Amino acid sequence: MATIQRTTAKVFYYARNVLRDIAPQALFRRRLADRLEKAKLSDGSVRRRLNHYNKLQDAFTPSPAAVRIDNLPFAPSMYYYDLKEFARYFDPGLLIDLEFGDIIDVPKVPSLVKDRPIHADHSNAIILKFNKFRHFHMPADATAFVDKLPAVVWRGDLNNPIRTRFLNAVRDLPFCDAGSHKSYAPPEYSRPYLSIGQQQRYRYIVSLEGNDVATNLKWIMNSNSLCLTPPPTYETWFAERELEANVHYVPLAPDFADLAEKVRYFERHPAAAERIIAAANAYCRTFANEQAEQAISLLVLYKYFVLSGQFKPDAEVWRYIIG
Structure with missing residues (x-):
């Protein structure tokens, strides 16, 4: 919208x-x-x-x-x-x-x-x-990491098996607000639309590749939220292959079984999350x-x-x- x-x-x-x-x-x-x-x-x-x-x-x-x-x-x-x-x-x-x-x-x-x-x-x-x-729409984010909701968010089209696998893996996690806002999404995966600004209210935002790259990766990395994503397999002008796991983003396992553990860790160590966010923000400034x-x-x-x-x-x- x-x-x-x-x-x-x-x-x-x-x-x-x-x-x-x-x-x-x-x-x-x-x-x-x-x-x-x-x-x-x-x-x-x-x-x-x-x-x-x-x-x-x-x-x-x-x-x-x-x-x-x-x-x-x-x-x-x-x-x-x-x-x-x-x-x-x-x-x-x-x-x-x-x-x-x-x-x-x-x-x-x-x-x-x-x-x-x-x-x-x-x-x-x-x-x-x-x-x-x-x-390359990367809106500013004025809310500090510690002032955001201590939860995970994802919205997107179910145009890739990876995305469906993710939703199945996190469906029982109470701190995850994940689903598809598309009108044709199956009821069990359907969630209300959230704007970028609304998603930026969460501490953790998941990025998942779709037809090729994940469109939201860039604006997440430019925000004060922590980007959680499997290692990229495609690259654009954003040079995704240059991104380093645990430096610019938090890597997720292919089955997403480690998501809860990663969130618990960064809830206990917010300074570590802020270091990754700062590196991600610096990477985004490359394109400014x-x-x-x-x-x-x-x-x-x-x-x-x-x-x-x-x-x-x-x-x-x-x-x-x-x-």
């Missing part, structure tokens, strides 16, 4: 991107050199991150299914706008292989994706910050520097176009990319 603020932000997101599409695109292309010049001045974390998202090292040829920048698929529209925001800085005839949506397999050819499996040879899956309006975020996005595409043989690199920019 969207709030007025969230709805307003969505309207602004679309209005800004429509205006960018209406503007003469040559204006953006003339600014590419200046944007890249500023990107070269970025610290080593920008280089490390762009080469994490784009792990390609060898030259390749776009597939016959590749699309031109000026003919990108419009649906889903947020994926289109998130890509076009940076692709518009390049020649409109350049070709891109891409897969919009929830990706659970590594593409056969180098392609732009929102996410990829962590435990795989996934160099062909080049991550961009797709669907960022939804996935909008100048760095934009530089990385441009450089991920730049590297793709160079290695695909479509773009001759500036020597200094390429030296920065490859280190």
